[in-house]
Amino acid sequence: MILHFNFEELRALSAAIELMATDSGRPGAVAAPPEGVAKVEQLLPRLTGDVSIDSLEDQRRVREAVGILVSDLHRRLDDKVLEFHPAHEEAVALYFDYAHGRTVLNRLDRMGAQMEAIIDLIGDHSAAGINFPD
Numbered sequence: 001m002i003l004h005f006n007f008e009e010l011r012a013l014s015a016a017i018e019l020m021a022t023d024s025g026r027p028g029a030v031a032a033p034p035e036g037v038a039k040v041e042q043l044l045p046r047l048t049g050d051v052s053i054d055s056l057e058d059q060r061r062v063r064e065a066v067g068i069l070v071s072d073l074h075r076r077l078d079d080k081v082l083e084f085h086p087a088h089e090e091a092v093a094l095y096f097d098y099a100h101g102r103t104v105l106n107r108l109d110r111m112g113a114q115m116e117a118i119i120d121l122i123g124d125h126s127a128a129g130i131n132f133p134d
Contacts, residue, residue: 001111001132003051003062005104010047012100016069017044019076039065054131056115063108070105073098 017040043065053059077098080091119130 001053001059001115002134003053003104003107003111005047005050008096009100009104010049012073012097013066013069013104014044014047015097016073016101017041017047020069020072036068040068043069052134053111054133056112056119056130056132059108059112059115063105063112066101066105066108070098070101073101 020037020040039061043062046062051062053062073094077091077094080088080094084091115132118132122130
């Protein structure tokens with residue numbers, strides 16, 4: 001199955017990965033757990049356009065990485081709104097990055113539900129052996 005991205009979504013997720021990478025080296029910064037950072041870093045090379053997701057396991061890995069990014073963007077958005085105000089330039093930019101990431105997360109959730117429904121329909125509950133072609 002193909003997970004489609006538009007330019008803004010790719011840019012938002014790439015920017016979120018960059019923010020996480022920048023924070024990991026700053027003292028006192030709130031950083032994601034190392035295993036979360038590793039999952040997100042595995043996603044980065046795939047963010048060049050539409051992503052082929054060939055199994056439920058792959059969908060879950062991508063969904064987890066995007067979920068980490070969306071949660072981090074949401075935290076940053078809250079911080080900027082409270083630090084400045086809702087219309088502050090950085091808060092607005094973070095809102096749009098968060099919203100684009102959230103829409104990708106929603107599509108991943110729907111894709112996962114479709115994959116699970118197909119697996120249930122087939123009756124093969126060992127999802128590891130089922131591939132979903134593009």
